[in-house]
Every structure is written in C-alpha cells, then in structure tokens.
Amino acid sequence: MATHNNAYSLPSQPLPLSPVSMVDVFFPGLTNISAALRQLLAGNPNSYGRVLCICGLAVFFGRYVKDFFGAFVMKHFTSRVYVSHSNEAHDMLVAWISSQPFSHKARSLLASVAARRSGSADDHSDGNQKKPLQYSPWNGSFSFWYKNRLLTFRSVQKEGRIFREEEISVSCIGRSPHVLRELFSECRAEYLKLVKNKTSVFGYRDGGWKKTRAIDKRPLDTVVLDEQKKTALVEDIKDFLDPGTRAWYSRRGIPYRKGYLLYGPPGTGKSSLSLAIAGACDLDIYILNISSQDDSSLGKLFTELPKHCVVLVEDIDAVDATQSRQHGTVKTGQEETGSSTMGKSQGKVSLSALLNVLDGVGSQEGRVLIMTTNHAERLDAALIRPGRVDMKLELGYTNQDINARLFCALFMRDDTLPDGSQRGDEDTLRKLMREFASKIPEQEFSAAEVQSFLMEYKRVPHMAVENVQEWVVRTREGKRQMKRADSWMLQGGDSLD
Numbered sequence: 001m002a003t004h005n006n007a008y009s010l011p012s013q014p015l016p017l018s019p020v021s022m023v024d025v026f027f028p029g030l031t032n033i034s035a036a037l038r039q040l041l042a043g044n045p046n047s048y049g050r051v052l053c054i055c056g057l058a059v060f061f062g063r064y065v066k067d068f069f070g071a072f073v074m075k076h077f078t079s080r081v082y083v084s085h086s087n088e089a090h091d092m093l094v095a096w097i098s099s100q101p102f103s104h105k106a107r108s109l110l111a112s113v114a115a116r117r118s119g120s121a122d123d124h125s126d127g128n129q130k131k132p133l134q135y136s137p138w139n140g141s142f143s144f145w146y147k148n149r150l151l152t153f154r155s156v157q158k159e160g161r162i163f164r165e166e167e168i169s170v171s172c173i174g175r176s177p178h179v180l181r182e183l184f185s186e187c188r189a190e191y192l193k194l195v196k197n198k199t200s201v202f203g204y205r206d207g208g209w210k211k212t213r214a215i216d217k218r219p220l221d222t223v224v225l226d227e228q229k230k231t232a233l234v235e236d237i238k239d240f241l242d243p244g245t246r247a248w249y250s251r252r253g254i255p256y257r258k259g260y261l262l263y264g265p266p267g268t269g270k271s272s273l274s275l276a277i278a279g280a281c282d283l284d285i286y287i288l289n290i291s292s293q294d295d296s297s298l299g300k301l302f303t304e305l306p307k308h309c310v311v312l313v314e315d316i317d318a319v320d321a322t323q324s325r326q327h328g329t330v331k332t333g334q335e336e337t338g339s340s341t342m343g344k345s346q347g348k349v350s351l352s353a354l355l356n357v358l359d360g361v362g363s364q365e366g367r368v369l370i371m372t373t374n375h376a377e378r379l380d381a382a383l384i385r386p387g388r389v390d391m392k393l394e395l396g397y398t399n400q401d402i403n404a405r406l407f408c409a410l411f412m413r414d415d416t417l418p419d420g421s422q423r424g425d426e427d428t429l430r431k432l433m434r435e436f437a438s439k440i441p442e443q444e445f446s447a448a449e450v451q452s453f454l455m456e457y458k459r460v461p462h463m464a465v466e467n468v469q470e471w472v473v474r475t476r477e478g479k480r481q482m483k484r485a486d487s488w489m490l491q492g493g494d495s496l497d
Contacts, residue, residue: 019038039261079177083186086208086472093168095194096151096187098136108140149179199275200284209286209304217279223272224405224447229393233260234277236391237368241281256365263376264395267448270372285310291318295353302357307366308463316371317378319349351380358388397443398450404437406447410454410462429461436465440472449475
C-alpha cells in the first residue's frame with residue numbers, strides 16, 4: 001500500500017531549470033532556431049517541423065518588428081515636413097518635384113491636362129501642343145538625393161471634410177530639418193518664377209481656399225471706364241499698401257483695413273477692374289460669391305486669408321436681410337412684415353456675420369476688400385457705412401468717350417492684325433473711331449456689350465462702323481423682349497388654352 005502511494009507522490013525537489021543564454025536576452029528564441037538548424041544540417045528529420053514553425057513565426061512577427069522599428073526611427077531619428085492639399089505650398093512642392101528627372105522614378109503618378117510649364121523636365125513638346133499632359137507623384141513614395149542628403153517624398157490619401165484629400169510629406173534622416181527648409185525655399189523661388197507677371201486667383205473649393213488659376217496681369221489701361229474714377233480708386237489702394245501707411249494706422253489706433261464698393265449694371269467692368277488692381281499691386285486675388293456661403297463657412301474663409309491680398313466679394317446684395325432697413329421691415333418675435341422677405345431669401349449669410357468678418361474683433365488686417373453688386377439699392381446702410389466701405393464707385397453704361405476708347409483699344413494698338421497684316425493708317429482709324437462713338441447712344445449699353453460687338457469685326461474696323469446702328473436697334477429689341485419675359489415670369493405667367 002505504501003509502495004502504491006509512493007508511486008504517485010510528487011517529487012520533493014524542484015526540477016532543474018535550463019540555463020538562459022545571454023543571446024536569448026537580447027534576441028529571444030535565437031538559441032532554439034540555431035539548435036533546430038544544427039539538427040537539420042545533421043540530418044535529423046524531426047527538425048523539419050520545428051524549422052517550419054519557427055520560420056512561420058518569424059515571418060508573422062517580422063512585419064510587426066519592422067513597423068515598430070520603422071515608427072521608432074521615424075519618431076526619434078528623422079525630420080519631416082507635411083504639406084496640406086489646400087495650401088499653396090502644395091503647389092510649390094509638386095511643381096518643383098514634377099520638374100525634376102527623378103520624379104519619373106515614381107511608380108504611382110497622377111496625369112492631368114494643364115498649362116505647359118516651360119523648362120519642366122517632362123516637357124518635350126513645342127508650345128503649340130494641344131492639351132499637354134503633365135505627371136506628378138501620387139499616393140506613393142520614393143527617395144531622391146538633394147544636396148547630398150537622401151530625402152523621401154510620400155503622398156497619402158486621407159479622408160477630408162468632403163472628399164479624400166492628398167497629404168504630402170518630405171522627410172530625411174536626422175533630427176535637424178535644415179535641409180528640408182532649404183528644399184522648400186528652393187521650391188518657393190522656382191514657383192515665384194513660374195507665376196511672375198501673373199495674378200494668382202483663388203476660389204472657394206472643398207470647404208476652403210484653393211488656387212484655381214494664374215492669369216497674365218491685366219494692364220489697367222485695358223479696363224476702359226471713367227478715367228477719373230479709375231485713377232482715384234487705384235491711387236487710394238496703392239497709398240493704403242504703402243509700407244509707411246501701416247505704421248501710420250498703428251500709431252493712431254486705427255484698424256489697418258480698406259473697403260471698396262463697386263456697383264452698377266452687369267458688364268460694366270467690376271470684376272475686370274478688380275483683377276487689374278490685383279495685378280497692378282502684385283497681389284493675389286481671392287474671389288468669393290456670397291450667395292454660396294453660410295455664416296460658419298464665411299467666418300472660416302476670412303480667418304484663412306493671407307495678410308496682403310485682394311478679397312473680391314461678389315453679389316454682396318445676396319446677404320440675408322440686406323433689404324430690411326430700406327423697406328421698413330418690422331420684426332416682432334419670429335414674424336416679419338414688409339418687402340424684406342425677398343432680401344431674406346437671397347442668401348444664407350446673415351448681415352451680422354458679414355459685419356463681424358469685415359471689422360469684428362477677429363477680422364483680418366492688411367487686406368483690400370472689394371465688394372460688388374448689381375443692386376446697390378438693396379444694401380443695408382450698416383454694411384456700406386464709412387469705416388466698412390471707404391470708397392464707393394459707380395460703374396455705369398458707356399458714354400461717347402468710353403465708346404471711342406473701346407474702339408481705340410481694339411484697333412489702334414501698336415501691333416498687327418490677327419491675319420498678319422498691318423493696321424490701317426492712324427488718321428483713318430481715328431476718323432472711324434469718332435464716327436463709331438457718335439453712332440452709339442450714351443448711357444444705354446455696357447462696356448462688355450460694346451466690346452463684344454467690336455470683336456465680331458476685329459479684322460475689319462470699317463465694317464464695325466457700318467453695322468453699329470443695326471446692332472443698336474437689334475440689341476434694344478432683344479432687351480425689350482427679355483424684359484417682357486421677366487415680367488411674365490414674375491407674374492406667374494398666363495394660362496394657355
């Protein structure tokens with residue numbers, strides 16, 4: 001019985017533990033792998049299974065080790081600069097990268113039809129190529145050498161506010177980002193060469209500002225309107241932008257801002273004048289249609305404006321409740337009476353929100369604000385009071401002088417006609433100019449309408465003079481028909497039997 005009990009008794013002494021190798025302390029499992037390999041080389045068939053298991057585990061955990069060390073190195077031993085898709089620095093970097101020979105090594109590319117950039121590395125066509133293609137790295141990564149340093153370019157697609165957005169980063173080994181700063185400084189310098197003598201136009205896209213195009217600077221003398229008004233406006237803006245003016249404002253505690261209102265019928269040159277002013281002052285222009293915004297988006301956009309720029313706010317009469325004071329609206333609780341209902345339904349931006357971004361506590365300083373409208377009579381007096389609007393400029397229909405200068409601008413420039421022939425005698429053209437201007441009634445047509453007519457006869461100025469009276473009659477009749485159609489639509493139309 002005693003023997004039976006002793007057969008199942010536990011040993012009184014603990015089992016000896018295998019010694020732990022110092023190699024396993026730093027590289028766990030390496031001793032077992034080495035032993036399995038020795039048995040395999042010695043011809044022991046039982047080691048095959050152990051080797052396969054160990055290799056499988058090594059592959060499985062290898063990628064996690066790689067990611068861990070990769071993240072560790074990137075966090076502690078690399079420098080990185082990120083670029084948002086919505087920022088102009090994105091355009092600077094992509095323009096420079098796309099012009100470098102090493103960009104062709106990228107395996108993931110974005111192809112786009114765009115304006116030809118002279119001097120780019122992938123440009124092997126002449127200037128007359130139709131719809132030239134350009135390629136830029138997209139949603140991938142590659143490495144390149146810059147000033148004897150190895151840099152890595154990485155493009156990643158991330159979820160944006162509305163659509164997926166591209167986020168770009170450039171990194172290098174080392175804790176100092178000095179070489180990255182040098183790279184971006186070079187990108188900026190090359191980008192400025194590309195946009196030299198051009199006006200960068202920004203618009204509202206995907207919830208923020210985005211550069212939409214770069215156009216040649218428009219000379220001020222190509223905007224034909226009242227010279228006295230134009231000169232007064234341009235001189236006032238240039239004086240405001242003078243470096244000494246900001247200090248003058250600061251010493252007197254006056255907010256460094258300027259506001260202008262351009263009003264008049266459609267086609268009288270409000271947008272063209274704004275673009276020409278931006279070009280003359282070497283500023284970017286940010287164009288915003290107020291009817292496409294709400295209070296939240298408007299405030300965000302104004303906080304993202306740069307210090308020096310032209311802000312063109314179009315259709316300012318679309319602001320909510322702009323007509324309330326002009327039409328004597330009375331508000332009681334949630335009810336409104338009066339004809340301001342039409343004004344209230346025109347836009348999503350409230351008057352109070354607009355006034356806050358114009359001259360509120362957090363409003364941007366240094367910008368030139370130009371507001372335009374076709375209906376100045378709809379604007380609230382609070383919106384256009386002095387301090388918010390410093391100058392009001394009416395751009396009306398043409399007079400005889402403007403009509404003559406429009407003719408002169410098209411036919412009396414010091415160049416050749418589109419067909420390569422020389423322009424006619426200057427005295428003859430001046431005679432035609434005076435005759436043309438005398439045949440158009442004053443204060444009836446916009447500059448855009450007159451110029452559009454002249455463009456039909458850009459090669460034959462005498463034909464423009466011969467046909468202008470017929471055009472006047474035809475255009476008048478077209479306007480009368482449009483007025484009748486508008487009146488019919490406002491009245492709801494007549495029933496047709």
